[in-house]
Amino acid sequence: MTIDQFNLKGKTAIVTGSSTGLGQAMALGLARAGADIVGVYNSTAPSNKELIEKMGVKFVGIQADLSNLSSVPLIIEKSIEAFGHIDILVNNAGIIRRNDALDFTESDWDDVMDVNIKSVFFLCQAAANQFIEQKTGGKIINIASMLSFQGGIKVSSYTASKSGVNGLTKLLACEWAQHQINVNAIAPGYMATANTEPIRQDPVRNRQILERIPAGDWGKPEDLQGAVVFLASEASNYVHGSTLTVDGGWLAR
Ligand code: NAD
Numbered sequence: 001m002t003i004d005q006f007n008l009k010g011k012t013a014i015v016t017g018s019s020t021g022l023g024q025a026m027a028l029g030l031a032r033a034g035a036d037i038v039g040v041y042n043s044t045a046p047s048n049k050e051l052i053e054k055m056g057v058k059f060v061g062i063q064a065d066l067s068n069l070s071s072v073p074l075i076i077e078k079s080i081e082a083f084g085h086i087d088i089l090v091n092n093a094g095i096i097r098r099n100d101a102l103d104f105t106e107s108d109w110d111d112v113m114d115v116n117i118k119s120v121f122f123l124c125q126a127a128a129n130q131f132i133e134q135k136t137g138g139k140i141i142n143i144a145s146m147l148s149f150q151g152g153i154k155v156s157s158y159t160a161s162k163s164g165v166n167g168l169t170k171l172l173a174c175e176w177a178q179h180q181i182n183v184n185a186i187a188p189g190y191m192a193t194a195n196t197e198p199i200r201q202d203p204v205r206n207r208q209i210l211e212r213i214p215a216g217d218w219g220k221p222e223d224l225q226g227a228v229v230f231l232a233s234e235a236s237n238y239v240h241g242s243t244l245t246v247d248g249g250w251l252a253r
Contacts, residue, residue, distance in 0.1 A: 005235040009034030012083040013232060014075065016040040016066060016123070017093030019048055021193030022143065022221050026090055029225030030232060031055045035088060038079045040064050042093070058083070066093050066119040067111065076126045085134055088232045089127040091120040091165075092143045096158045096195060109157045116161035121168060124183065128176055137180025141231045142169050144187040144243050146250060166243055173241030182240055184231045189247025191219040215248030 013030045017023035018039035027037050027048060036058040039047050047061030060082040064071035079086050094116045097108035124140055131138030146152075147159040148166035165185060173183040190196060190209050199205045200218065210217070227246050230236050245251050 006229055006233045007034055008088070008229065008233060011035045011087040011232070012038065012079060012085055013088035013090065014038040014040060014079055014086060014127070015090040015092060017042075019046060021195060022188060022191060022224055023090070023092040024048060025221030026092060026224055026228040027052060028055075029222070029229055030088065030090070031057045031059075032225070033229045033233070035232070036060075036083055038062060038075070038082065038086075040066070040075055040093065042066070066123075067114045069119065069122050072119065072122045072126050075123070076130055080130070085136065086127060086130055086138065087136065088139045088141070089123060090141045090143070090228060090232075091123055093119070094143060094161075094195075096155055098154045098198070099156075100154055101156050104156045112157035113161055116158070117164045117168070120165060124168075124172055128172070128179070128181055131181050132179050137182075139232045139236075140172070140181065140183045141228060142183070142185040144169070144185040146187060146189055146245075146247060148185070148187050148243060149251060169243060170241040177240045180237075182231070182236060184236070184239055184241065185243040186224060186227050186231065187243050187245045187247065187251075188224060189213065189219050189245065189250040191221060191223070193221060212253055213248045213250055214253060217248070219246065219248055 013035040015027040018027040019041040031037050031052045037052050039061045049059045052059040062078050142165050144165045145162035148162045152159045169183055169185040227244050
């Protein structure tokens, strides 16, 4: 084992939701390890082209709405057009809706499931078909959550979707390991991003959360960079169907 096994030079990584929060940090981490980046962003977020190309790798932005499947083939086609191959897919785009389970609406259910699990599955499928056609194998990293393991509160569709991500990661790993495709997930703990702004602004929830984190603070998006580079690299070639928690010790408590 040498540090070279973490080198991603010459690899192409697709990162969804790459313009903000955890996706942005993971795209920067993969770029720093040498990968060219395809950043998938929705209409409200700008791309990170300048920031990433400063690191000496190439960046292509693809604007796509992952609330429906029409952009899935387009993402693969445009990536191949730009770089000739894909090697890594990070399914990071995700949304959350908060309401009591008794009042939860169908649209708050469907909107979250469409982005957080349906698009994730069909992007995995499209990437895996491409990896098999290339005969190169590949790396898929799905972004799970503490709510892949726990119930949470007021986030029915989010918990269902992220629990689904955990199960799906294992199923796909079982089906695709034979093709040298590694499917794994990262479960971030409580990280300081737009997604968690409402609970960080709630003094009671904020205190309750901080009291439970052994590391004593909210995670920073950069805290995911080591995990994503590991799971995207040769160093993890025998790791299949794992969900790696990066949570300051939250689940260990
Ligand atoms: P964020 O809101 O900054 O990032 C979500 C990203 O998804 C954004 O870039 C957004 O543009 C993109 N996105 C949303 N809907 C989309 C759509 N329809 N089409 C295309 N892109 C879309 O929040 P974040 O915290 O960085 O979240 C990133 C991922 O990490 C999500 O899957 C989230 O569930 C997960 N996560 C976050 C935390 C946390 O504490 N912040 C913890 C566990 C898991």
